Amino acid sequence: MGGGLSTAAVTPLSVAWTCIAGVAALAISGECLIAAAMRSLGDLDVIRERSGLAGAIRAVLSSPMFLVGALCMAFNFFAMLFTLSIVDLSLAAPATASLTYVGNAVAAKLFLKENVDQRRWLAALFVCAGVYLLSK
Amino acid sequence: MRGHVAGASLLELKEMKHTLSMQQYSILLCVSLTASVGDTFLSHGMSQVGQVDLEHLGLLIHALANGWVIAGIVLLIGFFASYMTALSWADLTFVMPATAFGYVVVALLSRFWLHEHLSLSRCAGIVMIVCAVGFVANGPSRTEHHHELDVMDSGVGR
Numbered sequence: 299m300g301g302g303l304s305t306a307a308v309t310p311l312s313v314a315w316t317c318i319a320g321v322a323a324l325a326i327s328g329e330c331l332i333a334a335a336m337r338s339l340g341d342l343d344v345i346r347e348r349s350g351l352a353g354a355i356r357a358v359l360s361s362p363m364f365l366v367g368a369l370c371m372a373f374n375f376f377a378m379l380f381t382l383s384i385v386d387l388s389l390a391a392p393a394t395a396s397l398t399y400v401g402n403a404v405a406a407k408l409f410l411k412e413n414v415d416q417r418r419w420l421a422a423l424f425v426c427a428g429v430y431l432l433s434k
Numbered sequence: 435m436r437g438h439v440a441g442a443s444l445l446e447l448k449e450m451k452h453t454l455s456m457q458q459y460s461i462l463l464c465v466s467l468t469a470s471v472g473d474t475f476l477s478h479g480m481s482q483v484g485q486v487d488l489e490h491l492g493l494l495i496h497a498l499a500n501g502w503v504i505a506g507i508v509l510l511i512g513f514f515a516s517y518m519t520a521l522s523w524a525d526l527t528f529v530m531p532a533t534a535f536g537y538v539v540v541a542l543l544s545r546f547w548l549h550e551h552l553s554l555s556r557c558a559g560i561v562m563i564v565c566a567v568g569f570v571a572n573g574p575s576r577t578e579h580h581h582e583l584d585v586m587d588s589g590v591g592r
Binding site (some may be wrong): 321329330332333336337339340341342343352353358371375376378379380382383384387397399400402403406410411412415416417420421422424425427428429430431432433 | 457458473475477480483484485487488491493494497510514516518521522523525526527528531534536537539542545550553555556558559560561562563565566567570572573574577
Protein backbone atom coordinates (compact mmCIF):
# COMPACT_ATOMS: atom_id res chain seq x y z
CA MET A 299 0.00 0.00 0.00
CA GLY A 300 2.84 2.34 0.81
CA GLY A 301 4.40 1.89 -2.63
CA GLY A 302 7.63 3.48 -3.76
CA LEU A 303 6.05 6.26 -5.81
CA SER A 304 6.49 9.89 -4.88
CA THR A 305 3.17 11.06 -3.43
CA ALA A 306 3.60 14.50 -5.05
CA ALA A 307 3.59 12.82 -8.47
CA VAL A 308 -0.05 11.75 -8.02
CA THR A 309 -1.41 14.76 -6.05
CA PRO A 310 -2.52 17.88 -7.98
CA LEU A 311 -0.61 20.98 -6.90
CA SER A 312 -3.82 22.85 -5.98
CA VAL A 313 -4.86 20.04 -3.59
CA ALA A 314 -1.35 19.94 -2.08
CA TRP A 315 -1.30 23.70 -1.42
CA THR A 316 -4.87 23.67 -0.07
CA CYS A 317 -3.81 21.00 2.44
CA ILE A 318 -0.66 22.97 3.33
CA ALA A 319 -2.64 26.21 3.81
CA GLY A 320 -5.19 24.37 5.96
CA VAL A 321 -2.47 22.88 8.17
CA ALA A 322 -0.82 26.31 8.56
CA ALA A 323 -4.15 28.05 9.35
CA LEU A 324 -4.95 25.49 12.07
CA ALA A 325 -1.44 25.85 13.53
CA ILE A 326 -1.63 29.66 13.59
CA SER A 327 -5.09 29.63 15.24
CA GLY A 328 -4.02 27.04 17.80
CA GLU A 329 -0.71 28.70 18.69
CA CYS A 330 -2.24 32.16 19.04
CA LEU A 331 -5.07 30.89 21.26
CA ILE A 332 -2.64 28.89 23.43
CA ALA A 333 -0.23 31.84 23.66
CA ALA A 334 -3.11 34.11 24.74
CA ALA A 335 -4.25 31.53 27.32
CA MET A 336 -0.72 31.09 28.74
CA ARG A 337 -0.22 34.84 28.91
CA SER A 338 -3.45 35.28 30.87
CA LEU A 339 -2.49 32.44 33.26
CA GLY A 340 0.94 33.84 34.09
CA ASP A 341 4.29 32.11 34.65
CA LEU A 342 3.65 28.33 34.80
CA ASP A 343 6.88 27.79 36.78
CA VAL A 344 5.53 30.04 39.54
CA ILE A 345 2.13 28.29 39.50
CA ARG A 346 3.89 24.90 39.74
CA GLU A 347 5.98 26.07 42.71
CA ARG A 348 2.88 27.38 44.46
CA SER A 349 0.31 24.64 43.67
CA GLY A 350 2.38 21.72 42.41
CA LEU A 351 2.29 20.03 39.01
CA ALA A 352 -1.37 19.03 39.47
CA GLY A 353 -2.28 22.65 40.21
CA ALA A 354 -0.46 23.85 37.10
CA ILE A 355 -2.20 21.25 34.92
CA ARG A 356 -5.57 22.16 36.49
CA ALA A 357 -4.94 25.86 35.82
CA VAL A 358 -4.09 25.18 32.17
CA LEU A 359 -7.02 22.81 31.58
CA SER A 360 -9.51 25.24 33.14
CA SER A 361 -8.78 27.87 30.49
CA PRO A 362 -11.43 27.73 27.71
CA MET A 363 -9.08 29.59 25.36
CA PHE A 364 -6.46 26.89 25.88
CA LEU A 365 -9.02 24.12 25.20
CA VAL A 366 -10.09 25.69 21.89
CA GLY A 367 -6.41 26.20 20.97
CA ALA A 368 -5.59 22.59 21.85
CA LEU A 369 -8.53 21.45 19.70
CA CYS A 370 -7.12 23.45 16.78
CA MET A 371 -3.70 21.83 17.38
CA ALA A 372 -5.30 18.35 17.48
CA PHE A 373 -7.00 19.04 14.12
CA ASN A 374 -3.65 20.40 12.90
CA PHE A 375 -1.97 17.13 13.90
CA PHE A 376 -4.42 14.95 11.94
CA ALA A 377 -4.42 17.41 9.02
CA MET A 378 -0.61 17.16 8.95
CA LEU A 379 -0.76 13.34 9.01
CA PHE A 380 -3.26 13.47 6.11
CA THR A 381 -1.08 15.99 4.22
CA LEU A 382 2.08 13.92 4.72
CA SER A 383 0.32 10.96 3.17
CA ILE A 384 -0.48 12.80 -0.08
CA VAL A 385 2.29 15.45 -0.28
CA ASP A 386 6.05 14.87 -0.18
CA LEU A 387 7.65 15.70 3.17
CA SER A 388 10.24 17.83 1.35
CA LEU A 389 7.42 20.17 0.25
CA ALA A 390 4.93 19.81 3.12
CA ALA A 391 7.34 20.39 6.04
CA PRO A 392 9.10 23.59 4.86
CA ALA A 393 5.94 25.04 3.28
CA THR A 394 3.78 24.60 6.40
CA ALA A 395 6.64 25.76 8.65
CA SER A 396 7.28 28.92 6.60
CA LEU A 397 3.59 29.82 6.30
CA THR A 398 3.13 29.21 10.03
CA TYR A 399 6.11 31.42 11.01
CA VAL A 400 4.99 34.40 8.94
CA GLY A 401 1.33 33.89 9.85
CA ASN A 402 2.19 33.69 13.55
CA ALA A 403 4.15 36.94 13.38
CA VAL A 404 1.19 38.70 11.72
CA ALA A 405 -1.34 37.14 14.14
CA ALA A 406 0.85 37.96 17.19
CA LYS A 407 0.98 41.59 16.05
CA LEU A 408 -2.77 41.84 15.30
CA PHE A 409 -4.39 39.69 17.98
CA LEU A 410 -1.86 39.28 20.81
CA LYS A 411 -0.69 42.91 20.50
CA GLU A 412 2.92 41.79 20.76
CA ASN A 413 5.61 44.31 19.97
CA VAL A 414 6.81 42.65 16.74
CA ASP A 415 9.71 44.96 16.01
CA GLN A 416 11.99 45.02 12.97
CA ARG A 417 14.24 42.41 14.58
CA ARG A 418 11.39 39.89 14.94
CA TRP A 419 10.05 40.45 11.39
CA LEU A 420 13.58 39.92 10.10
CA ALA A 421 13.88 36.75 12.19
CA ALA A 422 10.59 35.37 10.78
CA LEU A 423 11.75 36.04 7.21
CA PHE A 424 15.21 34.55 7.88
CA VAL A 425 13.58 31.43 9.34
CA CYS A 426 11.38 31.06 6.22
CA ALA A 427 14.37 31.45 3.91
CA GLY A 428 16.44 29.12 6.08
CA VAL A 429 13.75 26.41 6.13
CA TYR A 430 13.42 26.69 2.33
CA LEU A 431 17.20 26.33 1.84
CA LEU A 432 17.38 23.37 4.25
CA SER A 433 14.68 21.56 2.31
CA LYS A 434 16.48 21.93 -1.05
CA MET B 435 -4.29 51.21 44.84
CA ARG B 436 -5.20 53.97 42.39
CA GLY B 437 -1.74 55.33 43.06
CA HIS B 438 -0.22 52.11 41.79
CA VAL B 439 -2.40 52.20 38.67
CA ALA B 440 -1.48 55.82 38.07
CA GLY B 441 2.17 54.85 38.52
CA ALA B 442 1.80 52.07 36.01
CA SER B 443 0.14 54.41 33.53
CA LEU B 444 3.36 56.40 33.43
CA LEU B 445 5.05 53.39 31.90
CA GLU B 446 4.89 52.79 28.18
CA LEU B 447 1.95 50.73 26.91
CA LYS B 448 4.22 47.99 25.69
CA GLU B 449 7.23 47.79 27.94
CA MET B 450 9.73 45.09 26.99
CA LYS B 451 11.73 43.02 29.43
CA HIS B 452 14.47 40.45 28.93
CA THR B 453 15.46 38.36 31.89
CA LEU B 454 15.71 34.65 31.17
CA SER B 455 17.25 32.19 33.63
CA MET B 456 19.29 29.12 32.65
CA GLN B 457 16.23 26.95 33.40
CA GLN B 458 14.18 29.00 30.95
CA TYR B 459 16.87 28.66 28.26
CA SER B 460 16.87 24.87 28.84
CA ILE B 461 13.08 24.83 28.30
CA LEU B 462 13.63 26.65 24.97
CA LEU B 463 16.22 23.98 24.08
CA CYS B 464 13.63 21.28 24.90
CA VAL B 465 11.14 23.07 22.61
CA SER B 466 13.57 22.99 19.69
CA LEU B 467 14.78 19.39 20.15
CA THR B 468 11.52 17.56 20.86
CA ALA B 469 9.62 19.20 17.97
CA SER B 470 12.13 18.30 15.26
CA VAL B 471 12.89 14.76 16.46
CA GLY B 472 9.17 14.10 17.05
CA ASP B 473 8.30 15.24 13.52
CA THR B 474 11.04 13.00 12.10
CA PHE B 475 9.64 9.97 13.97
CA LEU B 476 6.09 10.79 12.78
CA SER B 477 7.26 11.10 9.18
CA HIS B 478 9.05 7.74 9.39
CA GLY B 479 5.98 6.12 10.98
CA MET B 480 3.58 7.51 8.37
CA SER B 481 5.81 6.26 5.55
CA GLN B 482 5.32 2.75 7.04
CA VAL B 483 1.54 3.19 7.47
CA GLY B 484 1.07 4.20 3.83
CA GLN B 485 -1.01 6.67 1.89
CA VAL B 486 -4.17 7.94 3.58
CA ASP B 487 -6.98 9.17 1.35
CA LEU B 488 -10.53 10.39 1.96
CA GLU B 489 -11.96 6.85 1.50
CA HIS B 490 -9.56 5.38 4.06
CA LEU B 491 -9.47 7.96 6.86
CA GLY B 492 -9.60 5.06 9.34
CA LEU B 493 -5.92 4.53 8.56
CA LEU B 494 -5.21 7.64 10.67
CA ILE B 495 -6.48 5.69 13.71
CA HIS B 496 -4.54 2.63 12.56
CA ALA B 497 -1.42 4.84 12.46
CA LEU B 498 -1.71 5.26 16.24
CA ALA B 499 -0.60 1.62 16.62
CA ASN B 500 2.71 2.25 14.85
CA GLY B 501 5.73 2.41 17.20
CA TRP B 502 7.38 5.34 15.42
CA VAL B 503 4.11 7.30 15.45
CA ILE B 504 3.72 6.56 19.19
CA ALA B 505 7.31 7.68 19.90
CA GLY B 506 6.68 10.79 17.81
CA ILE B 507 3.50 11.54 19.77
CA VAL B 508 5.33 11.12 23.13
CA LEU B 509 8.03 13.57 21.99
CA LEU B 510 5.41 15.99 20.71
CA ILE B 511 3.62 15.86 24.09
CA GLY B 512 6.98 16.82 25.65
CA PHE B 513 7.24 19.59 23.07
CA PHE B 514 3.73 20.80 23.89
CA ALA B 515 4.44 20.93 27.64
CA SER B 516 7.71 22.84 27.26
CA TYR B 517 6.21 25.10 24.57
CA MET B 518 3.29 26.09 26.84
CA THR B 519 5.68 26.74 29.71
CA ALA B 520 7.79 28.97 27.45
CA LEU B 521 4.70 30.86 26.25
CA SER B 522 3.75 31.63 29.85
CA TRP B 523 6.85 33.84 30.24
CA ALA B 524 7.78 34.83 26.69
CA ASP B 525 6.15 36.23 23.54
CA LEU B 526 5.02 33.89 20.76
CA THR B 527 7.34 35.71 18.32
CA PHE B 528 10.24 35.13 20.74
CA VAL B 529 9.59 31.38 21.16
CA MET B 530 8.96 30.71 17.43
CA PRO B 531 12.62 30.85 16.28
CA ALA B 532 13.50 28.35 19.04
CA THR B 533 11.29 25.79 17.29
CA ALA B 534 13.06 26.57 13.99
CA PHE B 535 16.45 25.89 15.60
CA GLY B 536 15.42 22.20 15.68
CA TYR B 537 15.86 22.08 11.89
CA VAL B 538 19.50 23.06 12.38
CA VAL B 539 19.95 20.29 14.99
CA VAL B 540 18.48 17.69 12.61
CA ALA B 541 20.69 18.89 9.73
CA LEU B 542 23.82 18.74 11.91
CA LEU B 543 22.86 15.29 13.27
CA SER B 544 22.36 13.99 9.73
CA ARG B 545 25.79 15.32 8.75
CA PHE B 546 27.89 14.19 11.72
CA TRP B 547 25.94 11.13 12.92
CA LEU B 548 24.40 9.70 9.75
CA HIS B 549 27.26 11.06 7.57
CA GLU B 550 24.84 12.50 5.01
CA HIS B 551 26.02 15.10 2.53
CA LEU B 552 25.41 18.69 3.66
CA SER B 553 25.02 20.83 0.53
CA LEU B 554 25.96 24.49 0.25
CA SER B 555 22.28 25.55 0.27
CA ARG B 556 21.69 23.61 3.48
CA CYS B 557 24.72 25.27 5.08
CA ALA B 558 23.23 28.64 4.03
CA GLY B 559 19.89 27.59 5.54
CA ILE B 560 21.58 26.73 8.85
CA VAL B 561 23.35 30.10 8.91
CA MET B 562 20.07 31.93 8.22
CA ILE B 563 18.17 30.15 11.02
CA VAL B 564 21.06 30.68 13.47
CA CYS B 565 21.02 34.40 12.52
CA ALA B 566 17.23 34.50 13.10
CA VAL B 567 17.60 32.91 16.54
CA GLY B 568 20.42 35.36 17.31
CA PHE B 569 18.29 38.38 16.31
CA VAL B 570 15.48 37.37 18.65
CA ALA B 571 17.54 35.92 21.50
CA ASN B 572 19.42 39.21 21.86
CA GLY B 573 16.17 41.12 22.18
CA PRO B 574 13.52 41.32 24.90
CA SER B 575 11.55 38.15 25.58
CA ARG B 576 8.16 39.60 26.47
CA THR B 577 5.83 42.51 25.73
CA GLU B 578 4.23 43.78 28.93
CA HIS B 579 0.74 45.11 28.34
CA HIS B 580 -0.83 47.86 30.39
CA HIS B 581 -3.49 45.72 32.14
CA GLU B 582 -0.82 43.19 33.19
CA LEU B 583 1.13 45.96 34.93
CA ASP B 584 -2.09 46.95 36.69
CA VAL B 585 -2.66 43.36 37.85
CA MET B 586 0.94 43.15 39.09
CA ASP B 587 0.42 46.40 40.96
CA SER B 588 -2.84 45.29 42.56
CA GLY B 589 -1.11 42.07 43.64
CA VAL B 590 1.65 44.06 45.35
CA GLY B 591 -0.87 46.30 47.06
CA ARG B 592 -2.81 43.40 48.57
